[in-house]
Amino acid sequence: MVFGMFSDGDIIGKSPALQEVLAAADKMATSHARVLVTGETGTGKELLARRLHAGSPRKSGPFIAINCAALPAPLLESELFGHVKGAFTAAHRTHEGLIAAAAGGTLFLDEIADMPAPLQAKLLRFIENGTFRKVGSTEEERADVRVIAATHGDLKSAAAAGAFRVDLYYRLSVLTLEMPPLRARKEDIPQLAEHFLRRYSVAEGKDFAEIAPEAAARLSAYPWPGNIRELQNALHKIVVLHAGVTLTAAMAESVLPQNARVVGENIITLGAASEASVRPLWQVQKDAIETAIRLCGGNIPRAAALLRVSPSTLYRRRGVGSTDSEDISIS
Ligand SMILES: Nc1ncnc2c1ncn2[C@@H]1O[C@H](COP(=O)(O)OP(=O)(O)O)[C@@H](O)[C@H]1O
Ligand SMILES: [Mg+2]
Structure with missing residues (x-):
C-alpha cells in the first residue's frame, strides 16, 4: 500500500458516509449560522468543526475550542466569559474569557450537553444579543463570534426531558451535522x-x-x-x-480485544462446574444480548459493537427463544 500525503487536520476517508457529511459541511461553512455536530466520541467532531472554520470567511480569525464537560461550573463560566479583578478570592487580575478571545472567529463548544443550567442561560443571552458580562462585572461587552457546538448524546431528547434548555437547543441547532461511527x-x-x-x-x-x-x-x-x-x-x-x-x-x-466481553458483568461462564450447570446456547446468547443492550442504555448499535456483531444481527436476534437455535456468527 502506498501512503498518501496528509497533514494533521485533514479528514481522511473516501467512504460515501463520510463524504456526504463533508459535502454538507462545506456548504454550511460559508454561513454565519450556528451548527450542532453530533456523533459518538472519537468520530472527528472537533476536526469537522475546524473544517467549518477553515472554509468560512472567518478563517483568518481564531478557532477556540472548549470542552464544557471538563470544568466545574464556576471555572467554566470565568473561562468562557472572563472575570474582573476581585470577582472572587483568586481573581487577582482581570481575565479575558474565550468568547472575547474568539472575536472575529469561531467558538467550538464541545460536550455542550454538560453545560450547567446557569451558563446555558448566559450563553443563550450572548447568542441572542451578541452581548455578555464578565463574572463580577455589570458592564456589557460585545463579541462577533460564530458558535459551533458538539455533543456525543441526543441533545433534542435531553431538551425534551428537561435536562437542557429547549430555547438554547433550537438556537444551537440551526444547522446540524452527524459524524457517522467508524x-x-x-x-x-x-x-x-x-x-x-x-x-x-x-x-x-x-x-x-x-x-x-x-x-x-x-x-x-x-x-x-x-x-x-x-x-x-x-x-x-x-x-x-x-x-x-x-x-x-x-x-x-x-x-485488539480478544473476546466478546462485556465489561463489568460475566455474561458467559466458562468452565462450568457440572453438566447440570451448562446452559443452552440460545439462552446464553439471549442473556448476552440483553445484558449488552442494558449496559448500553438501550443503544443497539453500541451493544452490537460490544458483542462484535452487526446491529442488524442484534435487531434480528432480540427476543429469540429456544425454538430458534441458529448461532450468531462472531466475526
Ligand atoms: N477522518 C479523520 N482523519 C484523520 N484523523 C481523524 C479523523 N477523524 C478523527 N481523527 C482524529 O481522531 C481523534 C478524535 O477526533 P475528534 O475530532 O477529537 O473526535 P470527537 O470530537 O468526535 O471526540 C483526533 O486526534 C482527530 O484528529
Ligand atoms: Mg471531542
Missing part, C-alpha cells in the same frame, strides 16, 4: 490505519511503511467502539510495541 464506514479503516502508522512511525523513529492485507482485514473487522481515537491509539501501540516494515496480522491481533 463501523459505518469500514472502507476508511485501512487508509486511516496507514496514515496513523506512518505518523507514529516517524514520531517513534520506527520503519513501518505498509500494512499486510490480512492485518488490514483484521483491523477492518473490529467494530471500534471508540472510533477513530481508538484506532489511532491502537496504531500508536503497535508502533511502540513492535518493529519491522510491515504491520502484520499478528501485530494487529496483539492490540
